[in-house]
Amino acid sequence: VKRITTHILQEMKNRGEKIAMLTAYDYSMATILGDAGLDVLLVGDSASNVMAGHETTLPITLDQMIYHAQSVVRGAGRALVVVDLPFGTYQGNSKEALNSAIRIMKESGAHGVKMEGGEEIAESIQRIVTAGIPVMGHLGLTPQSIYKFGTYTVRAKDELEAEKLKNDAIILEQSGCFSLVLEKIPAKLGKEVSQSLHIPTIGIGAGPDCDGQVLVVNDMIGLTKGFKPRFLRQYLDLYTGIKDAAEAYIKDVKGNDFPNEKEQY
């Protein structure tokens, strides 16, 4: 089967077919998600939270993102693989941003990068796109700026912030982004932005009118303990499932039930 491309994502928006995206950080999960038929796998810097246990996305490094991306690319099947540029590897200047994007593409084999921000990173995006690297934008709640905002609450609820977001979205499209993530903004604004842009929007807590949806896979399969924002639909309770399995294993080992006659040589 043929790999999903940024052009195919554009065609999907044009004909009204929704884009399904999830995060992935390792080979096993990427294999399952690729086999399931996801359109896009995002190697999110949420790996900093759900893989490494950090409180924020800030500590994860470019080398660590490349390691996750290499693993995901090997399992992704036909899915397009997009990788977050981590905090501190693109905000300095456009040359630094280009070098970071090139390292991700060369060393991981991924198909594109994602960056948080609007007008302030437009020059960097243009430079990366000019080098032939597809860029996905990210507006609304941008976790790399958590210390500027102070909370993870809904963004762009007031008119001023909403106007800025709409303007940033247009700038990102004009800068050459092939798609745009909208995180935790009012559904009405998600709809407005999605309708005003030619490129597809991918929402997370941005309402039903975005051109696609994304969730952190660990959250949607219930691996994450005690994280249940309103926008999250949890499809499995793997925390409980794995804990029950681990407890059963402990019981079997301690009770001399495992291994049995068939489970030995």
Ligand code: KIV
């Ligand atoms: O890192 C991440 O998981 C993301 C998605 C929530 C869009 O950026």
Ligand code: NA
């Ligand atoms: Na991210």
